[in-house]
Structures are given as structure tokens and as C-alpha cells.
Amino acid sequence: MSGRRTVVTGIGVVAPGGPTRKEFWQLLTDGRTATRRISFFDPAPFRSQLAAEVDFDPLAAGLSRQEIGRNDRFAQFALAAAMEAVADSGLELPAAAEREGERVAVSLGSAVGATTRLEDEYVLVSDGGRNWLVDPRYGSRFLYEALVPSSLATEVAIRFGVHGPATVLSTGCTSGLDAVGYGHQLIEDGDADVVIAGATDAPISPISIACFDAIKATSARNDDPEHASRPFDATRDGFVMGEGSAVLILEELEHARRRGASVYCEVVGYANRCNAFHMTGLRPDGVEMAEAIDTALRAARLAPDTVSYVNAHGSGTKQNDVHETAAVKRSLGDHAYRTPMSSIKSMVGHSLGAIGSIELAACALAIEHGVVPPTANLENRDPNCDLDYVPKVARDQALDVVLSVGSGFGGFQSAVLLARPGFRP
Amino acid sequence: MSAVITGLGVVSPGGIGAAEHWRSTLAGELRVGPIETFDASRYGTAVAGQVPGFRSADHLDDRLAVQTDRWTWMSLAAARMALDDADYDPAAHDPYATAVALGSGAGGVEFGQREIQALWAQGRKAVSAYQSIAWFYAASTGQVSIKHGTKGPSSVLVSDGAGGLDSVGHARRVIRRGTAAVLAGGTEAPLCPYALACQSANDRMTVSRDPRRGYKPFDVAANGYAPGEGGAVLVVEDEAAAAERRAPQVYARVAGYAATHDAHHHREPAPDGHHLSRAMVRALDDAGVGPDDVDLVIADGAGSPDLDALEAQALHETFGARTPQVPVTAPQGLIGRLCAGGSALSLVTAALALRDGIAPAVGNLDDPADYGLDLVREPRPQRVDVVLVAARGYGGFNSATVLVRP
Numbered sequence: 068m069s070g071r072r073t074v075v076t077g078i079g080v081v082a083p084g085g086p087t088r089k090e091f092w093q094l095l096t097d098g099r100t101a102t103r104r105i106s107f108f109d110p111a112p113f114r115s116q117l118a119a120e121v122d123f124d125p126l127a128a129g130l131s132r133q134e135i136g137r138n139d140r141f142a143q144f145a146l147a148a149a150m151e152a153v154a155d156s157g158l159e160l161p162a163a164a165e166r167e168g169e170r171v172a173v174s175l176g177s178a179v180g181a182t183t184r185l186e187d188e189y190v191l192v193s194d195g196g197r198n199w200l201v202d203p204r205y206g207s208r209f210l211y212e213a214l215v216p217s218s219l220a221t222e223v224a225i226r227f228g229v230h231g232p233a234t235v236l237s238t239g240c241t242s243g244l245d246a247v248g249y250g251h252q253l254i255e256d257g258d259a260d261v262v263i264a265g266a267t268d269a270p271i272s273p274i275s276i277a278c279f280d281a282i283k284a285t286s287a288r289n290d291d292p293e294h295a296s297r298p299f300d301a302t303r304d305g306f307v308m309g310e311g312s313a314v315l316i317l318e319e320l321e322h323a324r325r326r327g328a329s330v331y332c333e334v335v336g337y338a339n340r341c342n343a344f345h346m347t348g349l350r351p352d353g354v355e356m357a358e359a360i361d362t363a364l365r366a367a368r369l370a371p372d373t374v375s376y377v378n379a380h381g382s383g384t385k386q387n388d389v390h391e392t393a394a395v396k397r398s399l400g401d402h403a404y405r406t407p408m409s410s411i412k413s414m415v416g417h418s419l420g421a422i423g424s425i426e427l428a429a430c431a432l433a434i435e436h437g438v439v440p441p442t443a444n445l446e447n448r449d450p451n452c453d454l455d456y457v458p459k460v461a462r463d464q465a466l467d468v469v470l471s472v473g474s475g476f477g478g479f480q481s482a483v484l485l486a487r488p489g490f491r492p
Numbered sequence: 493m494s495a496v497i498t499g500l501g502v503v504s505p506g507g508i509g510a511a512e513h514w515r516s517t518l519a520g521e522l523r524v525g526p527i528e529t530f531d532a533s534r535y536g537t538a539v540a541g542q543v544p545g546f547r548s549a550d551h552l553d554d555r556l557a558v559q560t561d562r563w564t565w566m567s568l569a570a571a572r573m574a575l576d577d578a579d580y581d582p583a584a585h586d587p588y589a590t591a592v593a594l595g596s597g598a599g600g601v602e603f604g605q606r607e608i609q610a611l612w613a614q615g616r617k618a619v620s621a622y623q624s625i626a627w628f629y630a631a632s633t634g635q636v637s638i639k640h641g642t643k644g645p646s647s648v649l650v651s652d653g654a655g656g657l658d659s660v661g662h663a664r665r666v667i668r669r670g671t672a673a674v675l676a677g678g679t680e681a682p683l684c685p686y687a688l689a690c691q692s693a694n695d696r697m698t699v700s701r702d703p704r705r706g707y708k709p710f711d712v713a714a715n716g717y718a719p720g721e722g723g724a725v726l727v728v729e730d731e732a733a734a735a736e737r738r739a740p741q742v743y744a745r746v747a748g749y750a751a752t753h754d755a756h757h758h759r760e761p762a763p764d765g766h767h768l769s770r771a772m773v774r775a776l777d778d779a780g781v782g783p784d785d786v787d788l789v790i791a792d793g794a795g796s797p798d799l800d801a802l803e804a805q806a807l808h809e810t811f812g813a814r815t816p817q818v819p820v821t822a823p824q825g826l827i828g829r830l831c832a833g834g835s836a837l838s839l840v841t842a843a844l845a846l847r848d849g850i851a852p853a854v855g856n857l858d859d860p861a862d863y864g865l866d867l868v869r870e871p872r873p874q875r876v877d878v879v880l881v882a883a884r885g886y887g888g889f890n891s892a893t894v895l896v897r898p
Contacts, residue, residue, distance in 0.1 A: 112615065112616055113616055114616075137758060168755070169752070169770070173753070178628055178629075178630070179628055180599075180629070180650075185604070185608075185690075186608055189605065189608045189609075189612075189686060190608075190612055192686070192689055193608075193609060193612070193686075195612050195613070196608070196609045196610070196611070196612030196613035196614075197613065199530075199605075199609065199685060200530065200531060200534065200685050201685050201686050201689050202534075202689075203535065203536070203688075203689035203692050203693075206689050206690070206693060207693065208693055209693065210689065210690040210691075210692075210693035211690055211691060211693045211694035211759075211886060212758065212759075212887075213690065214597075214598050214601065214682070214687065214690035214691065215597045215598055215650065215652050215831070215886065216629070216650055217597075217650045217651045217652045217655075217885055217886075217887060217889065218758065218887055220650075220651065220753070220887075220889075221753070221755075221758055221887030221888055221889075222758065224753045224754075224755040224888065225755050225756065225757065225758065225888075227755075228755055229753070229755055230752050230753055230754070230755050230767055230770075231752065231753070232750075232751035232752065232753070233651070233751070233753040233755075233888075233889065234649050234650065234651045234658055234751070234889075235649070235650035235651065236647065236648065236649065236650075237596065237628070237629035237630055237648045237649075237650050238630050238633070238646070238647060238648050239628060239630040239634070242630075245647065249647075249662075252665055252669075256665065258750075273611060273612075273616075274604075274607065274608050274611055274619070274623070276616075277607075277611050277616040277619040277623075278607070278619055278620075278623035278624040279624055280616055280619070281616075281619050281620065281621045281623065281624070282621050282624060284624070338645065339645045339646065339647075340588065340643050340644070340645060341591075341592070341634075341637040341642060341643045341644070341645075341646045342643065343587060343637050343638050343640075343641045343642055343643045344638065345638065346559075346625040346631075346634055346635070346638065347624070347625060355643055358588065358643070475630070476624065476625055476628070476630070476634065477625075477630045477631065477633060477634025477635075477637070477646075478634055478637060478638060479630070479634070479646065
């Protein structure tokens with residue numbers, strides 16, 4: 068619109084398999100999986116007893132004891148990811164001049180916020196679910212921050228002393244794509260020169276497992292947790308819950324050039340649509356996701372056949388993988404059959420609102436390294452999923468343009484396009 | 493491209509529907525009262541703004557009601573009223589031409605409390621199949637989109653009390669990128685026991701049992717706020733598209749918007765009002781007007797002495813020597829603070845003030861504190877062409893919106 072362009076100059080990742088960017092990328096290129104039997108609580112009563120958990124030490128990640136004390140795990144993840152991303156970008160934050168801090172925004176996604184703390188605290192104030200009229204004297208001092216998850220944006224703004232617009236985007240499982248898309252729009256519109264953008268969720272708690280049990284959305288392959296997340300496989304039986312965070316430093320192109328920042332990629336297109344159909348159901352034709360992809364391509368002024376790689380939503384539910392295969396074919400036409408498309412949820416699980424940003428981090432690293440991450444556990448392709456899903460083994464391939472798509476409860480469909488530095492003049 | 497407000501949908505302690513809300517606001521009817529939905533006597537705060545006579549059966553069918561939280565019922569009801577008011581039928585347009593962008597604070601907290609209770613008291617099979625779609629912050633946006641068949645770029649913004657302004661600010665971004673109409677605003681329903689317990693942890697709520705002595709923005713006796721439920725949904729449209737379809741009215745142009753963050757402390761505001769003022773000044777710049785053009789300010793009116801003083805300071809920084817001549821109001825003293833729903837409702841108030849040329853009075857104000865402000869004491873007929881609306885969110889969010897007579 069304005070000619071202001073957005074590039075990615077820093078990446079931080081806290082993901083299952085290792086809480087740093089480097090460990091995350093190693094896991095993906097090895098094709099290893101980080102799904103396991105739930106260890107945070109006894110999962111025996113539940114239908115799905117699996118998750119991709121992060122082995123996370125917030126002190127080691129650099130959080131202060133008070134940040135740890137007042138924040139649910141979801142905000143702790145984001146603080147850690149943001150610290151890694153800011154350090155990676157080379158930006159000095161807090162900035163020496165307050166005026167610079169005024170030009171830095173925060174746009175962070177989360178689907179379910181402080182759900183773990185809300186449940187833990189509820190168990191206390193209600194005495195194990197006995198009393199509807201809960202006793203607030205047993206509650207944490209930080210329950211307001213748990214109730215309203217904009218506390219996430221506040222924590223990151225405080226940590227880096229930034230005074231631009233700050234918000235939390237909460238569009239369910241597309242939050243991570245939409246938060247980066249929103250940050251991109253803030254830069255386009257001139258509301259910020261730098262955006263700390265990303266997403267986080269830490270939903271591995273009894274109520275979250277129970278609510279997905281109730282609709283059989285999650286995998287019950289409890290005897291084989293390492294191979295339970297099976298996007299596009301004929302034997303897939305639902306998603307595996309994950310957790311984590313990724314933060315990208317988005318920067319206006321000229322701002323990045325002026326300071327000689329190294330650039331991972333450019334955000335060249337973003338669009339989101341709703342299917343207006345059902346809170347959880349997806350029609351097999353994928354029309355609305357295709358509309359989001361088409362609109363993102365138009366915004367980027369790119370033809371469909373420029374797409375080198377599709378990072379799939381690939382949640383591993385029966386419906387999703389068919390829906391999304393149809394959407395990508397609808398948008399890319401025959402080019403879809405020549406384009407690798409993989410789901411990293413096969414390795415790191417589905418961390419709800421966080422995963423979109425984690426996937427964008429994977430896309431940026433894929434462009435940097437010229438490597439397409441694989442879809443782990445893909446043994447027997449579903450005949451209704453007939454694209455090249457990069458089974459099990461990462462692939463060396465130079466990438467120009469990468470498309471990441473997401474789909475979420477509520478009917479949200481989002482698409483983000485990244486291009487390698489220099490691809491667009 | 494300009495964005496204009498063409499429809500208002502209100503579910504407020506002041507009444508259901510914009511007309512009743514506006515009537516009770518101008519009449520100065522105090523709608524904060526003892527909490528009626530459960531026995532709040534053991535809680536520090538026992539008064540709140542509750543929507544009188546709100547029943548899901550009046551606004552949606554039973555099948556949908558069991559799948560959704562009270563907060564979503566209110567969003568669905570307000571969205572329906574806003575569409576009717578704007579005479580806008582999404583089904584008559586391309587499905588991608590209409591979007592939903594609501595602010596949310598507490599999500600479906602009552603539904604969530606019930607299901608966590610069920611899990612811990614009775615086991616996982618007692619958890620509703622609808623928990624996964626009812627409590628999360630995107631539930632209302634998703635349900636409104638499904639109800640009205642809107643496929644445009646929808647969004648959910650969480651920035652505590654600033655969320656209503658942020659959602660309408662975002663609606664303008666969406667319109668500028670080619671979507672003709674956006675349902676924006678937001679509602680809240682945080683009056684179940686667990687939600688009240690969570691809110692009490694912020695130490696910002698009144699503990700007065702007497703509603704009259706409770707939430708009193710800009711009063712010398714200000715002592716914290718009363719929580720409340722409800723909010724508003726507005727139809728925000730591309731101005732040319734609204735003209736082309738001959739929308740029955742254009743209340744206001746969304747001329748300016750800006751947001752900042754204090755980035756100071758997780759619960760205390762910055763020690764001066766500078767970043768709040770910066771949001772106001774940037775919103776005025778964005779609107780292409782100056783401080784001298786503002787006819788009315790609808791303030792955040794937090795109702796604590798320190799927060800009220802900081803807002804007054806921000807107004808002085810924004811308006812300079814003219815500050816004592818700028819009418820300032822905060823009618824929400826009558827209904828409580830509704831988080832994201834409250835700032836959405838402030839935009840409705842601003843739109844109606846523009847329409848009628850009247851400044852509503854500060855709610856529940858008896859003895860104005862000496863902030864050097866022109867606090868509106870009685871509804872005041874006056875020229876209203878430019879209104880500045882301010883809203884803050886817990887933790888340091890500052891947003892400002894400028895509405896201008898079309």
C-alpha cells in the first residue's frame with residue numbers, strides 16, 4: 068500500500084525438542100519428533116495422553132525471578148523467545164533514545180492465554196472443584212494478568228522498554244500467523260518501524276486435554292507417542308497437543324538497511340479469511356483458505372508458480388489435511404504437485420496459537436539454509452492427500468518464496484508469504 | 493478511503509439497544525447495583541453493572557445458547573442490532589466483503605469456570621463438548637462470523653480496556669485494504685465468581701457496598717471501579733460503499749486512531765500521563781485536526797484518584813492552555829467498567845453525542861476533584877463535531893480514537 072516493506076531481522080524459538088532457535092532447526096532437519104507421553108500430570112484418565120512438551124528452564128533462559136513468579140508459562144515462553152530474537156537482530160532494546168522505543172510495537176498471538184494458571188488457581192480457590200463460590204483468598208496476586216492475556220504484550224513491552232502500539236491477537240489456531248500479519252500491517256501503515264511479533268501458548272493442562280478429548284480432535288495413539296503426529300498419513304487420528312513460542316523481529320526495510328542488519332527474509336504477503344461455516348468443521352473444498360492464499364499472492368504481486376515451498380497447517384486430523392490439500396491445489400493449480408509441502412507439527416506437535424509463528428520461524432530458517440523440513444511419520448499417504456509432503460527426510464532446496472498457511476477453530480484461515488532477501492528488487 | 497460508523501448495537505447495563513442506553517445515560521440513571529447472579533457477599537467487591545433483563549432466549553436459539561458463553565450471547569445480540577440499525581444484510585453482499593473484528597478481555601470465563609469445575613469434581617467425561625469452542629477469546633468473533641455468513645478478514649484483539657478502540661482502529665485498517673464493512677467493538681461478561689476473584693487481584697475495584705459511593709470517576713471520593721458486563725458492536729463501513737448502498741445514517745467518520753504502551757510496570761501506570769497523551773496527540777494528527785478542534789472528550793475515567801489524576805495530566809499535556817475549556821465526560825460512572833466492551837461503548841456514546849449535539853454528563857459524579865478540567869455535570873447541548881475518545885488497559889495500554897461529524 069504505502070511502499071513500506073517488512074523484513075525479518077531476528078528469530079527466537081522456544082519449542083519442544085530444545086528451547087532455542089538452533090536446537091529447533093536441528094530437530095526439524097533431523098526429522099526427529101518431540102512428542103511423548105505427558106509428564107506434567109498423570110494423563111492416565113484421559114483419552115489422549117500425549118503431547119510435545121518443552122523442557123524449559125526460565126531462569127536459564129534469562130527471565131528474572133519476578134517475571135517467572137507473576138507470569139504463566141505462556142508468557143514466560145514468549146519472553147524467552149523475544150530475548151533470543153532481539154539479541155539475534157542486533158537491536159539495542161531498550162533503546163538509548165526513548166523516541167526510538169516509541170517506534171517499536173508488540174504484536175503477539177495466543178489462542179488460550181494463561182489457561183494453565185487459570186486452571187491451577189481454580190483448583191485452589193474452588194477447593195478441587197467443590198465450591199462454585201470460590202474463595203479469592205487462596206488465589207494468586209497475579210490472577211488478573213491470567214484472566215486477561217493482554218498481560219503478555221505488557222510483559223514484552225516492559226522487558227524491552229518499547230512504547231509503540233501493543234496488543235495480543237487471539238484468533239485461535241491462526242493467532243501466530245495473524246500476529247505477524249498484524250505486525251506487518253503496522254509497519255506498512257507507518258505505525259511502527261520495528262515490531263516484536265510472534266505467538267505463544269502453553270496449553271498442556273488437564274482442562275485443555277479434556278476439552279479436546281470431548282470432541283476426539285487429538286490423537287489417542289498412546290502406545291506410540293513418538294509416531295502419533297501423522298499429518299497426511301492414512302492412519303492419522305488427530306493432532307498432538309504441543310506448546311512453545313516463536314518471536315520474529317519485523318523491521319521496516321530501510322530501517323534495517325540503515326543499520327546494516329542481516330535479513331532472513333521479507334514478509335511479502337498476508338491475508339486472512341473466515342469460512343463462516345462451523346466452529347470446528349471444515350468443508351473439504353478449502354475455498355476460503357484458497358481465497359486467503361490468493362489474496363496474499365495478490366498483495367505480494369507474485370504468481371502462484373513462484374511459490375517454492377508450502378509450510379502446511381498439517382494438523383493431522385482427518386478433515387484438516389484433506390481441506391488444506393484441496394486449498395493449496397485450488398490456489399497453486401498444477402504447480403501444487405511440483406511444490407514440496409510439509410508439516411512440522413509431525414515433530415513439534417500443535418501448539419494452538421503459537422504454532423503459526425513457530426512455523427514462520429521454520430520457514431525463515433528454511434530460506435536461510437536452503438532446506439525444506441520434512442513431514443515425519445509419513446508412512447502411508449492418504450489417497451486423498453496427493454501432493455509432495457516431503458516424507459521423513461529433509462530436502463536440500465534453494466527457496467525463493469515460501470507460503471505458510473493455518474486454519475483454526477472459529478473458521479479462521481490465514482496465509483503468510485515470505486521471500487528470500489533480494490528476491491524482490 | 494474513509495471508514496464511517498453506520499450502525500450501533502448495544503447491550504449495556506444502561507439498556508439493551510442504543511436508544512435505551514442513550515436515554516438512561518442522559519437521564520443519569522445509576523445502573524451499578526448489587527451483584528444479582530450469585531451471592532457476592534463474601535467478596536471484596538459486591539456491586540457491578542449488569543444488563544437488565546438480558547436473556548439468551550431473546551437473542552439466539554437454545555441450541556446455540558448451550559454452545560456459547562454469556563459474553564458471546566451479548567456479542568451476537570449486539571451484532572444483530574448493529575446490522576439492523578445500519579440496514580446492512582451481509583447476505584446481500586459478497587461474503588468476503590464483510591468481516592468481524594472484536595476486542596475481548598476475559599473471554600468465556602463463566603463457561604470455563606463451569607467446565608473446570610466439572611472436570612475436577614466429576615472427571616473428564618463431564619466436560620462439555622463445547623468447552624473447546626466456547627471459552628477461548630475468539631469464540632464470539634467466530635460465532636458472529638458464522639451467524640451472518642461473513643468471510644472477510646476477521647480478528648480478535650486483546651488489550652484489556654483499550655480493546656474496543658483497538659478493534660475499531662483495526663476495522664479501519666481492514667477497510668483500507670479493501671473490505672467494505674466490519675463488525676467491530678466487543679462485549680464482556682466477567683461476573684461469575686471466578687472472574688470476580690480474578691479481577692479483585694488487581695486491587696483497583698471499589699469495595700463500597702453502596703453503588704452510589706462506588707465507582708466515581710473524577711470525584712474527590714473516587715475509590716476504584718465497579719466491574720460490569722456488556723458492550724457494543726458497531727458497523728464500520730467504507731464511506732463510499734455506505735453511500736452507494738444508501739446507508740440510513742452515518743453517525744461518524746473514524747478519522748483518527750493511535751495506540752501506545754506505558755511499558756513501565758505490570759500493574760502500575762507510568763508516573764506521568766505522557767504516553768496516554770501521545771496516543772491522543774497521534775490520533776488527532778491522524779485525523780488531521782488539532783487540539784483546538786476537539787469539542788468533547790470521552791475519558792477513560794478509571795475512577796481511582798491516581799489514575800484519574802494521570803488522565804487529567806495527559807489531557808493537560810494534549811490541550812495545553814485550552815484544557816479548562818474542553819468538555820470532558822465519562823458517563824460510564826453509571827454502568828461500571830466493561831473492559832473491552834466499555835471502550836466500544838464509549839464510541840457509541842461519542843457517535844450519539846455527534847448525532848444529537850449533546851454532551852452527556854460524567855456518571856455518578858457528586859464532588860468533582862480539582863483536576864482543572866471542564867467536567868460535564870449535566871447533559872449539555874453544544875456543538876459536537878469532533879470527539880476524542882480515550883481508553884486505557886490494565887498494564888499500560890493507551891488508545892485514542894477521533895470521531896468526526898460526517
